[in-house]
Amino acid sequence: MKTRRSDRLIDMTRYLLERPHTLVPLTFFSQRYESAKSSISEDLAIIRRTFAQRHTGILETVPGAAGGVRYIPVIAEAEAKDFIQNMATRLSDSERLLPGGYVYLTDLLGTPEILRQIGRLIATQYIDSSVDAVMTVATKGIPIAQSVSQYLNVPFVIVRRDSKITEGSTVSVNYVSGSSDRVEKMELSKRSLKPGSGVLIVDDFMKGGGTVNGMKSLIEEFDAKLVGVSVFAEGSFDGDRMIDDYTSLLQMDPVDAKAKTINAKPGNYLDVNAELLNGLEN
Structure with missing residues (x-):
């Protein structure tokens, strides 16, 4: 069963916060939540914006077939x-x-x-x-x-x-x-x-x-x-x-x-x- 966006956002945020500096492929999230990569990309954009606004850290995107996203903790x-x-x-x-x-x-x-x-x-x-x-x-x-x-x-x-x-x-x-x-x-x-x-x-x-x-x-x-x-x-x-x-x-x-x-x-x-x-x- 597909995961609702609100649930995905909470779980993705927790997953990234627990694994700083770790490259996570979009495919991983797509399979984890049985969701299209386009939906995952939209979710990550929300998390990236919130992290930036709250100075939680940087959500870095690594392009390419072997790419994904990486959470980098910082302090403002x-x-x-x-x-x-x-x-x-x-x-x-x-x-x-x-x-x-x-x-x-x-x-x-x-x-x-x-x-x-x-x-x-x-x-x-x-x-x-x-x-x-x-x-x-x-x-x-x-x-x-x-x-x-x-x-x-x-x-x-x-x-x-x-x-x-x-x-x-x-x-x-x-x-x-x-x-x-x-x-x-x-x-x-x-x-x-x-x-x-x-x-x-x-x-x-x-x-x-x-x-x-x-x-x-x-x-x-x-x-x-x-x-x-x-x-x-x-x-x-x-x-x-x-x-x-x-x-x-x-x-x-x-x-x-x-x-x-x-x-x-x-x-x-x-x-x-x-x-x-x-x-x-x-």
Whole structure:
């Protein structure tokens, strides 16, 4: 029995949202709903228009016999600015200050809606890049990597500082911690990356850049290539960072432990991606 248009639209939208960056042939939808391709094309035009109006994403058409449609999640400039400013305000709450000058982030990075927005922001920056895997280091970067990988529809890999028997054989590198100058070790399962893979590094917080630099070294050991580096927040750092080319959603000034004040503000993400976000807005 043929499916009604209203039912088709709901099911097609759900199907596309669950499979970002996946090429879906029109034939698939035609057979799924026992409908003519012309009807499917009309349905997709409605979804495309609605996605554009609501800034849900781009519904890209790939012509030809092997073509179809592909959903590309994005975030518009106004929504990106509002989210980042909201995060800056929440991070500036003095109640987040922990002993030793650390800032409490766990509640934010454990909230599904916040993680969804972080994933959309970072994935939007790399919509035109060839990302084959998202890399992070255990543990707080894991939910961010998972969210980004979901929107890019690629695997995420976890770098660890200690061996896990479930990882099998691993590749390890020594790296210098950017904040303490200690030499530490990190490792990754040999099965995690294929040679030539494009890898996006994400993390929750960066100070001196030593951990990110260690992950860069691991990528080189796998004969893979670095696509970019994105972090949720960067802290102030006296001296030269080990990483120059990166984007941060938030930037935190030095914490005043005596006055118990925290000052968080937007990072460089909006400036780096101004042209891209403006184009998506329009």
